[in-house]
Amino acid sequence: MEKKSTIRGGRERVRLVVVGNGMAGTACVEQILKYSPRFEIIVFGDETHVNYNRILLSSVLAGEKAADEIVLNGLDWYQNNDIRLRLGVRVVDVDPVNKTVMGDDGSVTQFDKLLLATGSTPLIPPMDGTQKKGVYVFRTLDDTRALLDCSRKGARAIVIGGGLLGLEAARGLQKQGCGVTVVHLMDRLMERQLDPVGGGHLKAKIECLGVKVLLERNTIAILGDEKAEGVRFKDGEEIAADFVVIAAGIRPNVELARKARLTVNRGIVVNDHMETSNPDIFAVGECVEHRGLCYGLVAPLLEQGKVLAATLTDNKGPTYEGSTPAAKLKIMGVDVFSAGDFCEATPGNDVVRYEDPALGIYKKLMLRDNRLVGVILVGDTADSHRYADWLEAKTDLAEQRRQLLFPQPALDKGLDVAEMPDNKVICGCHGVSKGSIVRAIRDRGLSTLAQVKECTRASTGCGSCTELCQSLLKAVAPQFEEEEKKALCKCVPHSEQQLREMVRSQRLKSVQQVLDIYGNGAGCELCKPALSFMLDVVWCGGHDEDRSARFVNDRVHANIQRDGTFSVVPRIRGGVTSPEELRRIADVAEKYKVRMVKITGSQRIDLLGVQKSDLPKIWADLGMPSGQAYSKGVRMVKTCVGTDFCRFGVQDSIATGVELERRFENLFTPHKLKMAVVGCPRNCAEATVKDIGLVGQEGSWQVVVGGAAGKKVRKADVLVTVESTEEAVQSAALFFQYYREHANYLERTYDFVERIGIERVRRETIYAPLAVQQGLRERLRKSKAVARDAWLEGDEPRNPTQFVQIQPMDNLQ
Amino acid sequence: MSNDAARWFRIAACNAFPLREGRVVEIASRLLAIFNLGDRLVAVENRCPHKSGPLADGIVSGTTVVCPLHAWKFDLIAGNSVNHAESGACLKLFPVRIEDGIVAVNLPVEEEEENESPAREVPDRPLRWVARKPLTAAPLQTEQ
Numbered sequence: 001m002e003k004k005s006t007i008r009g010g011r012e013r014v015r016l017v018v019v020g021n022g023m024a025g026t027a028c029v030e031q032i033l034k035y036s037p038r039f040e041i042i043v044f045g046d047e048t049h050v051n052y053n054r055i056l057l058s059s060v061l062a063g064e065k066a067a068d069e070i071v072l073n074g075l076d077w078y079q080n081n082d083i084r085l086r087l088g089v090r091v092v093d094v095d096p097v098n099k100t101v102m103g104d105d106g107s108v109t110q111f112d113k114l115l116l117a118t119g120s121t122p123l124i125p126p127m128d129g130t131q132k133k134g135v136y137v138f139r140t141l142d143d144t145r146a147l148l149d150c151s152r153k154g155a156r157a158i159v160i161g162g163g164l165l166g167l168e169a170a171r172g173l174q175k176q177g178c179g180v181t182v183v184h185l186m187d188r189l190m191e192r193q194l195d196p197v198g199g200g201h202l203k204a205k206i207e208c209l210g211v212k213v214l215l216e217r218n219t220i221a222i223l224g225d226e227k228a229e230g231v232r233f234k235d236g237e238e239i240a241a242d243f244v245v246i247a248a249g250i251r252p253n254v255e256l257a258r259k260a261r262l263t264v265n266r267g268i269v270v271n272d273h274m275e276t277s278n279p280d281i282f283a284v285g286e287c288v289e290h291r292g293l294c295y296g297l298v299a300p301l302l303e304q305g306k307v308l309a310a311t312l313t314d315n316k317g318p319t320y321e322g323s324t325p326a327a328k329l330k331i332m333g334v335d336v337f338s339a340g341d342f343c344e345a346t347p348g349n350d351v352v353r354y355e356d357p358a359l360g361i362y363k364k365l366m367l368r369d370n371r372l373v374g375v376i377l378v379g380d381t382a383d384s385h386r387y388a389d390w391l392e393a394k395t396d397l398a399e400q401r402r403q404l405l406f407p408q409p410a411l412d413k414g415l416d417v418a419e420m421p422d423n424k425v426i427c428g429c430h431g432v433s434k435g436s437i438v439r440a441i442r443d444r445g446l447s448t449l450a451q452v453k454e455c456t457r458a459s460t461g462c463g464s465c466t467e468l469c470q471s472l473l474k475a476v477a478p479q480f481e482e483e484e485k486k487a488l489c490k491c492v493p494h495s496e497q498q499l500r501e502m503v504r505s506q507r508l509k510s511v512q513q514v515l516d517i518y519g520n521g522a523g524c525e526l527c528k529p530a531l532s533f534m535l536d537v538v539w540c541g542g543h544d545e546d547r548s549a550r551f552v553n554d555r556v557h558a559n560i561q562r563d564g565t566f567s568v569v570p571r572i573r574g575g576v577t578s579p580e581e582l583r584r585i586a587d588v589a590e591k592y593k594v595r596m597v598k599i600t601g602s603q604r605i606d607l608l609g610v611q612k613s614d615l616p617k618i619w620a621d622l623g624m625p626s627g628q629a630y631s632k633g634v635r636m637v638k639t640c641v642g643t644d645f646c647r648f649g650v651q652d653s654i655a656t657g658v659e660l661e662r663r664f665e666n667l668f669t670p671h672k673l674k675m676a677v678v679g680c681p682r683n684c685a686e687a688t689v690k691d692i693g694l695v696g697q698e699g700s701w702q703v704v705v706g707g708a709a710g711k712k713v714r715k716a717d718v719l720v721t722v723e724s725t726e727e728a729v730q731s732a733a734l735f736f737q738y739y740r741e742h743a744n745y746l747e748r749t750y751d752f753v754e755r756i757g758i759e760r761v762r763r764e765t766i767y768a769p770l771a772v773q774q775g776l777r778e779r780l781r782k783s784k785a786v787a788r789d790a791w792l793e794g795d796e797p798r799n800p801t802q803f804v805q806i807q808p809m810d811n812l813q
Numbered sequence: 814m815s816n817d818a819a820r821w822f823r824i825a826a827c828n829a830f831p832l833r834e835g836r837v838v839e840i841a842s843r844l845l846a847i848f849n850l851g852d853r854l855v856a857v858e859n860r861c862p863h864k865s866g867p868l869a870d871g872i873v874s875g876t877t878v879v880c881p882l883h884a885w886k887f888d889l890i891a892g893n894s895v896n897h898a899e900s901g902a903c904l905k906l907f908p909v910r911i912e913d914g915i916v917a918v919n920l921p922v923e924e925e926e927e928n929e930s931p932a933r934e935v936p937d938r939p940l941r942w943v944a945r946k947p948l949t950a951a952p953l954q955t956e957q
Contacts, residue, residue, distance in 0.1 A: 491874075522875030525884065529872075548833035552870035552881045555834075560881050564867040801829050806838040806847075809823040809915065812922065 013040040016312075017101055017111035019091045019256060021045025023054055024285025024301040025117025026073055027430075031309030033081055039313075041083045042109060044101070046090035049141050050074055055298055055429075055462050057144045058330060061151075061172030067141060072460065094260040096278055113280055113312060114260075116268060118253035120286040120296070125160070125185075125248050129222035134229075134243040138169045139250075150243050153177030154769035158231055158241040160219050162189040164327055166247035170211050171331045173245070177772060181212040181239065183219055183231065185248075193327045193338035194376055197355065201362045201378045205334045208505045214239075252287040252294055267294040272319035274308035284308050291322050298461055299323065299428040306431065324391050328384065328464060334505070335381040340374035340391050342366050349373070354405050359517075360506075363405055370398040385468070388428075417471045426468050429461020437469065441476045449473065488745075489527035492519035496534065496744050503538050511535065511549040523549070530745035533632065536668055537740050540782035547798060556803060557790040558615055559630035561608065565595075566615060568607040569629035570622050571665065574639040574657035574677075575603025581624065588621045602636045602674065603685075604629070613804050616794030625665075625789040632746070633668040635675075637661040638686070642679030642696065649679035651696025656725050657685075660694070663729065664736060666787040670743040670752075673736075688716045691739075691749040692732050697721075701728035705735050705761070706753030714750045717758040720766045734765040734773060737780040821910070821917045830854060830916065835869030835878065841920055845907065848873055848889055854909045855889045856918045862894070862902035 016032070016039045018025050029041060045051075051073040059065040078085045086103070093102040100108050122137035124130050134150070137143055147169070151157065155178045159170045162184030174180045182189075188199025189206065203213050218234040222244055230240040252267040263269040263277040267289030270276055274290075276283050285301045286294065295301060300323035307320040326339035342364065344351055350367040359379060365387070366374035372390040377383070390397065397404065422435030440446060440455045452469055453460050459469045487493045492515065494502065499514070508514050511531045515523045523531070528549035535543035547555050558566035570585070585605055589597050595609030604627055610618060619626075628634060637660045640646065642653030657677035664675075676687035677694040687693030689709035693716055695702040700723050707716030720731050738761065743752040753761060765776070797803060822840050830836055830849040837859050838845050846859035846869035859869050866882035877895055879886045885902065886895040892904040908919040 524874045524877075525872040525879040525886075528874065546833075548831065548873060551872065555870075560867075560870065562864075562882060564865075564870070564882075799831050801831075801836050806825050806829055806836050808838050808840050809825065810840075810917075811822065812841045 013038050014112045015040045015042065015110065016113045016115060017041075017109055018043045018115045018117060019101065020115075020117030020119055020285065020287075021047065021051050021085070021087070022117060022119045022285065023051065023072065023298060024119070024305055025115065026051040027302045028115065028117065028284050028305030028308050029083070030073075031306050032313055035309055035313035035315055039113075041081075042086065042111075043078070043083055044086045044089050044091050044103065046088065047140055047142065048088040050078070050085075050087070052141060053461065054140075055330075057138070057141065058168035058172050060141070060144050061138070061147055061169065062175040063172075067145070091256060094256050094281075096260045096281065099280065111280075113282065115308075115312070116257055116260075116276075116281065116283040116287060117285045118256055118283075118287045120250040120252045122246060123249040123251045124246055125219070127220050127222065129224070129228070130246065132222055132224055133227040134224070135222055136243060136245045138165060138245055138247050147173065147245065148176065151176040151178050152769065153764065154179070154771035155242045156240065157181070157243055157245060158183055158239065159245045159247055160231070161247035161249065162186070162213065162215070163192065163247065163249065164190060164329055166245075167206065167329060168331065169245050169247050170206070171209065171334075174209065174211050179212075179771075180210075181214060181241070182206070183214050183217045183233075185216070185218055187216050189213065189215075190327075190329070190336065190338070194336070194378070195342055195344070195364065198336075198338075198362050198364065198376045198378045201357075201360050202329075202334065202336055205360055205379070205505065206331075208507065209331075209334065209501075210504075250286065250296055252289070254287060257281075257283065257287070265289050265292075270304075272307075272321060273311045273316055274304055274320055275311060282308055282312055290320065293322060293325075295323060295325070297323075297325070297327060299326070302429060302431060302461075324388075326388060326391075328381065328462065330462065330464075335377070335379060337377040337381040337384040337387075338375065339384075339388055340366065340372070342374035342376055352404050365404055367397065370396055370401070372397060384464075389424075417468070417475050426472070427456075427458035427461060427465045429465075430457045432456050432458040434472065437472050438476050441473060445477075447473070447477045486744075488530055489524065490520075491515065491523045491527045492531070494518060496530070499531070500534060500538055503534060509535065509539060509542075510544040511546045525551075529554075529632075533668055533670065533745055537783070540779050541786035542782075553630035556612055556615060557626055557630065557793065558610065558612075563609075565609045566612060567629070568594075568610050568615070568618055568622075569600065569604050569627040570624035571627040571636075571661075572604050572624075573661040573665075574637055574654050576639070576654060576658065577605075584622055584624075588618055591621065592618055600629075602629075603638050604636060616797070616803050619791040619794040626791040628666065628790070631668060631790075632671050634661075634664045634666070634673050638674070638676040638690070640678045640680075640684040642677075646679060648682060649696070650698045651679045651701065652725070653677045653679035653685070653694075653696055656694060656696075656729070659725075660729055660732065663733065663784070666789055667740075667783055669736075669740055670745050671748045673739075673749065675732075689713065690716065692735060694728050694732065699723065701725065703728050703731045703735075705732075706750045706758070708748065708750040710748075712750060714754075716750075717753055719758070719762060730777075731766050733780055734768075734776050735761065737776040738765045740783075741776075741779070819919050819921045821912075821919050823912065823915045823917045825916060826914055827854075827911065827916055833873040835859075835871060835873065837867070837869045838918075840918070841922055843920065845918065845920075846878075847909070847916065847918070848878060850876060850889065854911070854916055856907040856909050857887075857889060857892070858905040858907075861885055861887075862904070863897070863900070868904075 021043050053070045053072050056070040089103040089105050091101045092104045099111050102108050122139050136147055151173050157173045157178040157180045159166050159182045162182050170180045170182045188196055189202050206213055219231050220234050221232040222228050223230040228244045230238055232238045254264045254268055257264050257268040260281055268283040268287050270288050270290050284304050286296055304320050307318045310318045324340050329336035348368055352365040354363040361379035364376040371394050375387040420434050424434045426434050437456050437458055446452050459466045486495050488496050511528055514531050515521055529551055532549045552560050558568055592614050594607045598606045600606050637657040639653045639657035642649040673691045675692045676685040676690040678685045678687045679696045687695050688704055689707040693704040700721050702721045703719045704716035705719045708714040722728050739749055824838055832849050835846045835848045844859040845856050847856045861868055861880040863885045866880040868878055868880055870881045871878040876890050877886050877888055885897050887904050892906045894902040910917055
């Protein structure tokens with residue numbers, strides 16, 4: 001009690017104690033600060049982190065954001081606002097009579113007003129073994145970190161719960177490389193937000209991403225001695241796993257409220273002014289029950305916080321009247337939006353439906369008396385804002401009944417924004433209106449999205465209003481700079497990483513499909529070759545190749561020169577040729593009057609100045625395969641003479657180089673790829689400045705990657721040192737396929753290795769779990785199996801006019 | 814051009830021109846690049862105004878082509894340069910039409926060589942030979 005009196009000593013301000021340092025509590029405190037500085041505020045948080053954006057934990061799990069990127073209020077915010085922050089302290093008791101709270105550190109703190117923002121805890125369904133190691137929940141940053149720690153590549157994860165949270169957890173784990181199975185009790189995913197048809201489309205999309213879904217499975221036990229090894233269902237079926245995540249829902253934290261003798265049902269009962277049954281104790285967030293409903297989504301909680309702030313600061317007036325439940329699934333390539341009531345059985349409801357099973361698009365609107373009461377969108381949520389507005393405003397849609405699903409497109413893109421009234425809320429998470437964003441942009445001269453986020457907080461919640469904020473910036477800011485999210489191209493404004501996922505999940509096989517669905521339908525000379533390569537890699541050569549999307553070099557398999565002629569470089573593996581081959585090359589050079597014959601820097605021979613129409617004939621006469629000297633692909637392996645002849649050679653560099661070239665030749669890569677093998681560390685063939693190099697040593701090989709001697713000079717990093725030649729080639733193969741799958745188009749290995757970091761490259765190639773390595777090898781094997789020597793097209797052209805001019809039917813005589 | 818009259822030259826069947834690719838044809842001592850844009854065919858001189866690059870070898874996107882040598886981009890309907898507008902560079906365009914599945918192009922010819930053309934005169938059909946449809950629905954497509 002002594003502690004209490006010292007804290008109380010000489011205090012004039014009203015002391016507000018906030019229990020809970022989550023989004024709802026902190027947002028409410030922010031609002032309180034706007035009203036009144038007369039509070040002395042103490043915040044207790046049982047997590048050890050400052051306030052962060054819980055919604056984005058799924059992005060952290062997926063590796064898209066770092067933990068510090070989701071912080072909403074840093075320590076400086078608490079300091080600047082004179083808030084005492086007690087982190088890592090759980091409040092265990094409340095004395096409503098003496099007005100004190102007790103922390104689990106033994107502290108006792110006096111309050112004048114108490115705000116309970118205790119949130120909720122994960123619901124653990126009754127089953128055996130939930131206390132075992134390897135059983136996780138997904139609620140806090142610590143949970144997320146624990147999941148990241150155990151989610152190594154190839155690990156098998158089971159996620160119990162097929163709701164919003166479960167699916168986002170599953171996706172995150174899968175992106176970390178885990179094999180994920182979602183187990184759900186009900187007959188469809190997200191059954192509270194979707195009808196059976198929508199649930200079916202969602203399931204198909206989730207499965208396309210590579211996540212397994214098991215429905216109608218009642219998990220009764222977690223198997224394993226001390227550590228989780230799998231789960232058992234009620235029907236006796238068992239499946240194995242390395243760890244289990246329970247994401248089966250949440251339960252409001254109401255213990256403190258009970259101790260404070262507040263009225264509690266499922267949550268802490270509050271009225272429209274957000275008052276509890278005790279005039280000095282308030283509650284906000286997921287722990288609250290308002291008009292019989294508990295909310296778990298951020299927008300209603302922030303709205304509650306605003307009302308409560310008014311009530312608590314003696315500005316009582318605004319009321320909270322409940323929210324329409326709305327949910328948005330944030331998984332790239334799997335768009336789901338659901339809001340309101342969609343029970344078809346309700347008499348008097350009209351259903352408007354659209355379904356495209358091939359594209360997985362499903363839209364369903366429920367109308368009553370020409371007003372929207374519920375909406376489900378799967379596969380295309382572009383219109384979710386419009387529907388949410390109609391729901392909220394209860395707009396009479398009688399006149400728009402013919403355009404409910406497909407509105408007339410706006411003539412110019414700025415129109416949407418210009419037509420919006422100033423009080424229209426852009427950011428639902430933080431309740432930021434168009435007017436306040438426009439004012440902030442104009443008055444403070446903002447020009448980037450990051451500045452808008454900082455000044456207005458708009459777009460820092462779920463992020464779904466990012467595009468709207470961008471449009472506002474574009475319309476208002478004179479010096480708007482579009483933040484380049486490393487999008488591939490203006491034509492397809494997504495990152496290559498995202499595009500690879502879309503291509504995979506939507507099963508897109510041709511460049512034109514990608515452009516039609518995710519781009520502007522036309523593309524350009526920059527994105528089309530990139531997409532071409534991406535499709536090749538994603539489908540291991542099983543894509544629909546569109547020659548028109550590729551540079552002329554890859555259409556006619558030769559390198560175009562400044563005068564429109566071409567150069568021809570046959571494959572000379574390892575730089576080893578023969579008198580007979582040289583004779584043929586010499587004959588060809590004479591026969592076709594080749595303007596120059598040149599030894600290249602890559603131990604090959606270049607025939608320069610060839611007409612396009614001569615190409616097939618030259619290839620036939622040469623009788624050698626294409627050296628791919630024109631493509632973003634495997635160029636060559638340069639070798640030294642090694643143990644065969646050299647006095648110093650300790651490894652057979654020639655045989656190894658020829659073998660390496662055979663294994664990778666005819667494959668495409670993000671940029672050109674050059675290799676070398678040297679038989680001793682003297683490095684005569686310069687392996688340490690190649691994309692992939694093998695350096696022979698006494699009894700071992702050093703495999704080096706990311707070297708360069710071009711525009712940039714960079715010494716290659718050592719990937720690994722291995723004893724046998726086969727191991728060396730295998731290690732090179734892992735890196736080779738990893739680079740193909742992860743680099744951006746036109747990113748050389750030296751930029752790629754620097755961007756990713758050699759440690760991570762090692763971790764995800766040579767030190768990766770066996771299953772991951774097998775995956776890389778298998779995809780390389782598949783690609784290689786369908787890759788063929790491009791010059792074979794000389795005999796079988798793609799079409800009759802591939803190499804020749806068209807002879808007109810009419811001409812001047 | 815005042816000395817010249819124009820006449821139509823038949824070239825080849827539509828399917829000689831793969832979708833979104835260019836092909837070269839030599840007529841009346843001119844090298845033409847003919848492109849299949851999906852909903853129409855266009856003909857231009859196969860010579861980039863910048864450094865004489867072979868436009869027929871360029872990548873076609875929408876209604877533009879990019880020269881393979883230095884990436885100058887041109888609109889194939891209007892002829893203007895898209896990314897070097899300041900240069901004033903412009904392509905020479907020639908009308909194209911389809912006669913019974915055969916692509917024909919209209920070229921100016923010298924007066925004296927033109928004596929047989931009146932007999933060959935065919936009534937002018939509109940340049941746009943099919944109603945404009947989405948690219949994917951165009952009947953002309955000859956995806957290889």
